[in-house]
Amino acid sequence: MDTLRPFPKLPATPREFGFYIDGAWHAGREMFERASPGHGVAVSRIPRCTSDDLNAAVVAARNAFEDRRWAGISGAARAAVLLRAAEILKRRRSEIAYWESLENGKPISQAMGEIDHSIACFEIGAGAARMLHGDSFNSLGDDLFGMVLREPIGVVGLITPWNFPFLILCERVPFILASGCTLVVKPSEVTSATTLLLAEVLEEAGLPKGVYNVITGSGRSIGQALTEHPDVDMLSFTGSTAVGRSCVHASADSNFKKLGLELGGKNPIIVFADADLEDAADAAAFGISFNTGQCCVSSSRLIVERSVAAEFEALLAAKMAKIRVGDPLDPDTQVGAITTDAQNQVILGYIAKGQAEGAKIAIGGTVKDLGHGQYIQPTLFTGVTPEMAIARDEIFGPVLCSMPFDTVEEAIALANDTVYGLAASLWTKSIDKALTVTRRVRAGRFWVNCIMAGGPEMPLGGFKQSGWGREAGKYGVEEYTQIKSVHIETGKRNHWIA
Missing domain, CATH: 3.40.605.10 (Aldehyde Dehydrogenase; Chain A, domain 1)
Known part of the structure; x- marks a missing residue:
């Protein structure tokens, strides 16, 4: 082999x-x-x-x-x-x-x-x-x-x-x-x-x-x-x-x-209007789809500046539409199977709950039938509000929720509005915003203009629960x-x- x-x-x-x-x-x-x-x-x-x-x-x-x-x-x-x-x-x-x-x-x-x-x-x-x-x-x-x-x-x-x-x-x-x-x-x-x-x-x-x-x-x-x-x-x-x-x-x-x-984690990816939106969209698609979203540091809450939210969600949906879901043994596959039957049902249950709560599916939300195994298309919800279950609970699957913000303070508050504090990703070209948000968001791992980067030289672990x-x-x-x-x-x- x-x-x-x-x-x-x-x-x-x-x-x-x-x-x-x-x-x-x-x-x-x-x-x-x-x-x-x-x-x-x-x-x-x-x-x-x-x-x-x-x-x-x-x-x-x-x-x-x-x-x-x-x-x-x-x-x-x-x-x-x-x-x-x-x-x-x-x-x-x-x-x-x-x-x-x-x-x-x-x-x-x-x-x-x-x-x-x-x-x-x-x-x-x-x-x-x-x-x-x-x-x-x-x-x-x-x-x-x-x-x-x-x-x-x-x-x-x-x-x-x-x-x-x-x-x-x-x-x-x-x-x-x-x-x-x-x-x-x-x-x-x-x-x-x-x-x-x-x-x-x-x-x-x-x-x-x-x-x-x-x-x-x-x-x-x-x-x-x-x-x-x-x-x-x-x-x-x-x-x-x-x-x-x-x-x-x-x-x-x-x-x-x-x-x-x-x-557990319910990790934010914060995107400011001055970010490289193409890069951030690719990172967000990767961050929620890596390991089929069955990842404790998955970026499952998209917190995006309102002035570019619609543009960014469209870029992200287009990226996610190209993700190759398929046989895990195929080297070209990017997203494989859901690991357990129980987790498969949990993810599908949250997708249904998100729709029932009034959020809109921009892309995905469906099962992919390959004739064998259990596969779910990476999913982007828009129109999400912070009190929705899909915005609060750790789904542990390829389901991303998008929420807008208007100010730096609001972005920090949304990022911290969770019992978890495992990881966070931030996208901006402003060093002032990067340092301010990095210092004030409570998370054990933080990525600025990158996601899931680094090696075993660096410590791993979380804040809060x-x-x-x-x-x-x-x-x-x-x-x-x-x-x-x-x-x-x-x-x-x-x-x-x-």
């Missing part, structure tokens, strides 16, 4: 996977069969792990942490493993992208780009492993010296979603490993294959046994049990705000484990450490008791 042309074919039979604990593969007793959302054909069989499997994985991760087979080696030695993993990913790039596309429904060309980003995450993680350090205080007087140590937090539970199974995994794993922690990973049951493939990659790269463990199964059973597990020191969860809230309760009810949460903590880069390594203050006294003690 070194080339995408002719584009890959479906597997003749579903591939059966095991789960991975303490450096060994285990067969599942009960299996879940996954059908490709783009084709309706079974492509993989994944184990439904039990609570005993989970406990075994946590024990393996705990043992690997406590005997210091990973935490006790140098940052340079950890970096070498991460760099070898990056090289193996380069070799297996097409294979991993193929399985990502099969199970998720995303275009394979997009999946290939995501593997490239994942490779970069391992390379950045390797550098961060060597650069991680504490601090010293030489300001406590001649008789006292202070040090601040950064130590790995311990066993990390990692729960990843179905929309970016490999990308989100790799925006966490190399940085968690760089810190010296060990992991128990629980992928979405509908997109588990590539998380299991990463186990093969890390084993070949020389990662010690027990450092990376994968259990598979449903979020309600295995995911919840991992969240509640008393011997897990930290949990990283990516998914909905509702489930993130349940993670907070579970942590409080178990061992007060630290949480890293990347949750979009989450806690930061991932990637040096911040993503530090997130998985805890700080210890050390005081060292020199000379003879000044006795309290004479």
Whole structure:
């Protein structure tokens, strides 16, 4: 699979996977069969792990942490493993992208780009492993010296979603490993294959046994049990705000484990009249259609200056009409299939609700029938008001709502009029507007005259109900450490008791 042309074919039979604990593969007793959302054909069989499997994985991760087979080696030695993993990913790039596309429904060309980003995450993680350090205080007087140590937090539970199974995994794993922690990973049951493939990659790269463990199964059973597990020191969860809230309760009810949460978003793309409207229209079309809109940082609220709103909506509709919706395995496809039946129904339900609320469809809003799979045309609603459900709720699909503004203050207010604060995009040629809006819109990631740009050097995370903590880069390594203050006294003690 070194080339995408002719584009890959479906597997003749579903591939059966095991789960991975303490450096060994285990067969599942009960299996879940996954059908490709783009084709309706079974492509993989994944184990439904039990609570005993989970406990075994946590024990393996705990043992690997406590005997210091990973935490006790140098940052340079950890970096070498991460760099070898990056090289193996380069070799297996097409294979991993193929399985990502099969199970998720995303275009394979997009999946290939995501593997490239994942490779970069391992390379950045390797550098961060060597650069991680504490601090010293030489300001406590001649008789006292202070040090601040950064130590790995311990066993990390990692729960990843179905929309970016490999990308989100790799925006966490190399940085968690760089810190010296060990992991128990629980992928979405509908997109588990590539998380299991990463186990093969890390084993070949020389990662010690027990450092990376994968259990598979449903979020309600295995995911919840991992969240509640008393011997897990930290949990990283990516998914909905509702489930993130349940993670907070579970942590409080178990061992007060630290949480890293990347949750929902209802992200604005703000377009001023002085912007390059052609560029902004292309960005808006991309921002709502990338990964079929099943993206936590999708720009799903268009906030456009009223004087150019009609012109811009027409430009945008013309762009969106040209988007190629089709077979995920076709390299020319830009928008693939909706990943799950349930999400397909949610998106169609919101399209119907938007019409019922009085918004107008400028483009899209229909199902595309390819004779197999589930596909929705990217949709633009105009005439949207802020109180409409389509303007407030995270739809998690290719549905964009357009709302006008007249002043900078109104644009900022509309952008902040949400419980979320994950990402935002701003389009203007005015540096004054760019700096003013960037400073005042509450979002963890901000793009000015670009969208979904940047690499794993930069931190990821949200404000408000979009989450806690930061991932990637040096911040993503530090997130998985805890700080210890050390005081060292020199000379003879000044006795309290004479």
